[in-house]
Amino acid sequence: GQQVMQIPQYQHVQEGEDFTTYCNSSTTLSNIQWYKQRPGGHPVFLIQLVKSGEVKKQKRLTFQFGEAKKNSSLHITATQTTDVGTYFCAVYSSASKIIFGSGTRLSIRP
Amino acid sequence: GAGVSQSPRYKVAKRGQDVALRCDPISGHVSLFWYQQALGQGPEFLTYFQNEAQLDKSGLPSDRFFAERPEGSVSTLKIQRTQQEDSAVYLCASKLTAPGDSPLHFGNGTRLTVT
Numbered sequence: 001g002q003q004v005m006q007i008p009q010y011q012h013v014q015e016g017e018d019f020t021t022y023c024n025s026s027t028t029l030s031n032i033q034w035y036k037q038r039p040g041g042h043p044v045f046l047i048q049l050v051k052s053g054e055v056k057k058q059k060r061l062t063f064q065f066g067e068a069k070k071n072s073s074l075h076i077t078a079t080q081t082t083d084v085g086t087y088f089c090a091v092y093s094s095a096s097k098i099i100f101g102s103g104t105r106l107s108i109r110p
Numbered sequence: 111g112a113g114v115s116q117s118p119r120y121k122v123a124k125r126g127q128d129v130a131l132r133c134d135p136i137s138g139h140v141s142l143f144w145y146q147q148a149l150g151q152g153p154e155f156l157t158y159f160q161n162e163a164q165l166d167k168s169g170l171p172s173d174r175f176f177a178e179r180p181e182g183s184v185s186t187l188k189i190q191r192t193q194q195e196d197s198a199v200y201l202c203a204s205k206l207t208a209p210g211d212s213p214l215h216f217g218n219g220t221r222l223t224v225t
Binding site for chain 1: 168215
């Protein structure tokens, strides 16, 4: 069935450095969603991308959807300690099934 | 407004016991999902309801797992004869629409520990 690969698994950065996580699919996606899960918390919706080549920004976060709609990235500029958590992409595997990537855990050295 | 509510927050069960986990979705949300999240892993899909209809249960690990949403609102995930490998956080998420652009809203989860 549909799978989505997310890399890297972990990233440890100095505060102020940038961070990027990537999500890749072997099949064309209808859309892709990104979620953030703080330690001990639950996933919280960040954004949805629908169009080929779409780029959306939320303050220091930039989300991109590939031209072929098979990959996506989340980039954080100048990380802050509040960015700590695990970032997941999520896609529709079928009309009734939303599956999540394995996540990228971001930790930050102050 | 009120978010998705799950209870209990924590559950410890002895191996072989049955457990029932409850999810109160956001009022009016059509779609309801159950996920299992092991430590350090992403949420794994278990099952999906559209109103009271269970449209997808392909992620349920075994016939010990059963979910229902009889009136299209509250849902219960039941695990019979719990095993140690069932230990995980069980997340419920609701969504305003059937497949479409609305996001998933998650509850805080139930952490199940099977001893």
